[in-house]
Amino acid sequence: MPLSRWIAILILPLAFGPLSxxxxxxxxxxxxxxxxAPVRLTGPGGPLSAARSQAIIDKLKASxxxxxxxxxxxxxxxxxxxxPLTAGNRVELLQDGSATYQSMIEAIGEARDxxxxxxxxxxxxxxxxxxxxxxIARQQAGVQVHLIRDSVGTLGTxxxxxxxxxxxxxxxxEFNPVNPLTAKAGWQVNQRDHRKLLVIDGxxxxxxxxxxxxxxxxxxxxxxxxxxxxxxxxxxxxxxRLEGPVVAELQKLFIGTWTGQKGPKLSTRHYxxxxxxxxxxxxxxxxxxxxxxxxxxxxxxxxxxxxxQSEIWLTNAYFVPDPQLLTTLKEAxxxxxxxxxxxxxxxxxxxxFHAGRAYYEELLEAxxxxxxxxxxxxxxxxxxxxxxxxTVGSTNLDWRSFLHNQEVNAVVLGPEFGEQMREVFxxxxxxxxxxxxxxxxxxxxxxxxxxWLARVWEYWL
Numbered sequence: 001m002p003l004s005r006w007i008a009i010l011i012l013p014l015a016f017g018p019l020s021x022x023x024x025x026x027x028x029x030x031x032x033x034x035x036x037a038p039v040r041l042t043g044p045g046g047p048l049s050a051a052r053s054q055a056i057i058d059k060l061k062a063s064x065x066x067x068x069x070x071x072x073x074x075x076x077x078x079x080x081x082x083x084p085l086t087a088g089n090r091v092e093l094l095q096d097g098s099a100t101y102q103s104m105i106e107a108i109g110e111a112r113d114x115x116x117x118x119x120x121x122x123x124x125x126x127x128x129x130x131x132x133x134x135x136i137a138r139q140q141a142g143v144q145v146h147l148i149r150d151s152v153g154t155l156g157t158x159x160x161x162x163x164x165x166x167x168x169x170x171x172x173x174e175f176n177p178v179n180p181l182t183a184k185a186g187w188q189v190n191q192r193d194h195r196k197l198l199v200i201d202g203x204x205x206x207x208x209x210x211x212x213x214x215x216x217x218x219x220x221x222x223x224x225x226x227x228x229x230x231x232x233x234x235x236x237x238x239x240x241r242l243e244g245p246v247v248a249e250l251q252k253l254f255i256g257t258w259t260g261q262k263g264p265k266l267s268t269r270h271y272x273x274x275x276x277x278x279x280x281x282x283x284x285x286x287x288x289x290x291x292x293x294x295x296x297x298x299x300x301x302x303x304x305x306x307x308x309q310s311e312i313w314l315t316n317a318y319f320v321p322d323p324q325l326l327t328t329l330k331e332a333x334x335x336x337x338x339x340x341x342x343x344x345x346x347x348x349x350x351x352x353f354h355a356g357r358a359y360y361e362e363l364l365e366a367x368x369x370x371x372x373x374x375x376x377x378x379x380x381x382x383x384x385x386x387x388x389x390x391t392v393g394s395t396n397l398d399w400r401s402f403l404h405n406q407e408v409n410a411v412v413l414g415p416e417f418g419e420q421m422r423e424v425f426x427x428x429x430x431x432x433x434x435x436x437x438x439x440x441x442x443x444x445x446x447x448x449x450x451x452w453l454a455r456v457w458e459y460w461l
Contacts, residue, residue, distance in 0.1 A: 025322050025402055026294040042084040044245050044277045056087055056282065060388065060414050069307040069389050083285050089244030090279030091412055093392075093420050094208070097216020100239040101127060107200045107241075108134045114269040115145045116254045118197040120153035120394070121211035124161040131212050132161065136168040144267045145170040148257055150193040151177045153211070173263035175406075184262040191290045194394050194405040196239075197254060202273045205250045207408050208239030208392050209317070209381045233346060236376035238315075238424070240392050240410055243278040249285035253408055260291070282413040288395070288406065295402040297395050297409050301383070302328055304411075308337045308385045313425045315342040315380040318396035319356040325397065326359060330366035338369075342380075342428050345372035352398060357447075364437040371432035380428075381409075384421035389413060 041053040048056070094100045108115060108131075115138060122128055139145045147165065151174050154162075166172050175193040177183045198206040210216060216235045242250070251271055258266065288295040305312060305328045312332055319341065321329070333339050341363075347353040360370055381397075384390045393409025395401045412418075 025298060025324065027324060039085065041282065042086045042245055043088050044275050047084075048087065060282065069304065069309070069386055083249045083287075085282060085284045085413075086245040086249070087282050088277035088279065089242060089246050089281040089283045091281045091283060091410075091417055092241040093417070093424065094206075094210075094239040094241060095424065096237055097127070097210055097235065100206070100208070100210045100237070101130070101216070103241055104198055104206055105130065105134050107198075107204050107206070108138060111138050111143045111200050113143060113201045113273075114267070114271065115143060115201075116197075116199040116251065116258075116271075117146070118148040118193065118195050118254055118257065119212050120150045120192070120194045120196060121213050122147075122149050122154050122157060123211075123213040124157045125214040127214045127216065128157070128161065128212050132165055135170055136165060139165075139169045144269055146254075146258065146263075146266065147172045148175055148193060148254070148261070148263075149173075150175045151179075152189075152192055153194075171264050171267075173258060173261050175257070175261055185260060188290075190404055192400075192405050193257065194401065195253075195257075195287075195408045196394050197250060197408055199247065199251050199254055202251055202271050203243060203247060203275065205242045205247045206239060207242070207250065207394070207410060209237045209379050209394055210239045215377075233375070233377040235379050236373065236428070237379040238382050238392055242283065242410065244281070244283070245275045246283040246285050246410065248272055248275060250408070253285065253287040256287075257289075257406065280414075281417060284411045284413075285408070286393075286411060287408045288402070290404055290406070295407075297393070297407055298402045300409075300411060301325075301391070301395075304383075304385050304389050304391075305329065305332060307389075308332055310337060310386050311384070312337055312339045313342075313384050313422065314340070314397070315378070315382045315425060315428060316397045317344060317347070317379045317381060318352045318398045318401075319343050319359075320352055320398035321356075321359055322399060322402070326362070329363065329368055333367040339367070340369045340371065340425075340429070342371045342373060342378070342425070342432055344378035345374045345433075346377060348377065354447075356398070360435060360440050361437070364435065364440055370435040371429060372435060373428060373432040375431055378428075382421065382425075384418055384425060387418040387422055388415050390418050390421045 039053055039057055040050065041048045041056055094103055115135065135145045135147070147170055149162065149172065155178065162172055174182065176188050176191055178189055180187040196208060196210055216237065255266065255271065286297050286300055288297040302324060312329070329339055343356065344353070364370060381395055382390070382392050390412045391409050393407060395407040395409050401407055
């Protein structure tokens, strides 16, 4: 991450104090899961009957491993998370930048009504120019384009880059500007829009961890290939392409951010077209914002982790666990759950990297298995639990994602997609090295000092 972005993220909070409306994480208690109401799903035609909803859930249970994740987890989600559980979706798993960009550019080129795009980083480089050209081309063809770009994430991008798009008719909102004179919704510079969201015609959506930047141009090496000789590692990331009823929920998140930032009045377009069944996936879109009392993604994740019966497999770029997440992972091991984390061995964030490593010894002593990937810069934010509960999104396992950022994740239920996630996890695992407790206890004093220094900042990272 460029130094200018870290200056805005780290120095400004020190100067102005906690600027986030959310200052603590919620503590989940068993009573949150108590609900006598049946789980209700939404389909292409609206809410499904209780009987139809239960039939879908029963089918998911029958085709997966023995687990209570559908009972406890769904009860917690239904009670706390506002977005509906939707049936009839198609979900495509995209890995790394090249495949993701190709799919996104193709969808943009086929847009006929509108394009709503939200990105933390939007660089003025080869990839950024490709997207700018594609968006301008659709705008000139009569498709209204709206773009939300984070002020800190695009701090290193020249203003002329965005001016070229706005001059062509693209409507652009700068999320929480660093310059207080240009802020329209109050100056809350520590709150960042970390989402990566693209909605095409209200029918297709993309989300995940991939920003718009040429750092993704070199995909991770395929199995059996040698890692690059140079110091510039390829970035490894994961994204989703979605179609079906869940797209409407993602559209609502975009519009909510646009209006919350007091963007120009949205053009009259078909933002919520009738949605047909596109597949069989059961999906919930979850957005979190520091404006809310607590992170809905955090609540969802903790409840899913506590419901695990056999496996918790997490891959994450920035891992700085809060006490409840740390305890939940350790307790899962105590209940016989196979808990594994794949984390980066190198990073673009020195402080987050060492703050997370400060927890390695405690996790290893509890029986959590830790792996680091060496041949790529890991930027993935995914989880698969019991092979039936999966999530892909922008959310890191750190304080910043849960307290200070706007994030968006998709939760996908069922063994079919879960098996895809397990295969991807295993492929990453095959390219990673396991960290043993003995080796970690033998680390040097210099490493320990870095961990201690980084932990001082963990709330802000």
